[in-house]
Amino acid sequence: QVQLVESGGGLVQAGGSLRLSCAASGRTFNRYAMAWFRQAPGAEREFVAAISWSGGNTYYADSVKGRFTASRDNAKNTVYLDMNSLKPEDTAVYYCAAGGFSDPYYVGTNYERPVVYDYWGQGTQVTVSS
Numbered sequence: 001q002v003q004l005v006e007s008g009g010g011l012v013q014a015g016g017s018l019r020l021s022c023a024a025s026g027r028t029f030n031r032y033a034m035a036w037f038r039q040a041p042g043a044e045r046e047f048v049a050a051i052s053w054s055g056g057n058t059y060y061a062d063s064v065k066g067r068f069t070a071s072r073d074n075a076k077n078t079v080y081l082d083m084n085s086l087k088p089e090d091t092a093v094y095y096c097a098a099g100g101f102s103d104p105y106y107v108g109t110n111y112e113r114p115v116v117y118d119y120w121g122q123g124t125q126v127t128v129s130s
Helices: 104-112
Strands: 003-007 010-013 018-025 033-039 046-051 058-060 068-073 078-083 092-099 117-120 124-129
Touching: 003 092, 003 117, 018 033, 018 092, 018 124, 033 068, 033 078, 033 104, 046 068, 046 078, 046 092, 046 104, 058 068, 078 092, 092 104
Parallel strands: 010 124
Antiparallel strands: 003 018, 018 078, 033 046, 033 092, 046 058, 068 078, 092 117, 092 124
């Protein structure tokens, strides 16, 4: 069982930066691949980034590639999402998720699908003003 709690969201101007954190409970945190998704009002939940259990492999949506960076600190049971050059279209509730696999590579392109993740946080709001 893994419980996830996101933090770090807020209001930022376009071009600014934010760091999201996702704190996990559970002794087996370092066995799980982790991911970030986001959901804007009226839209479906959208894949943002994923990271393997070791942090050695990362995967990004094309819309955030080069601007966002996922990382993790297994000693602190925490995964991060560093967001730079933020745009108004990045405005959404951001969720972290844990998958029952060690590396998104093992589920092919399914790592972009919310259904393959077993545990979810409650979300944190990110608002980017123009």
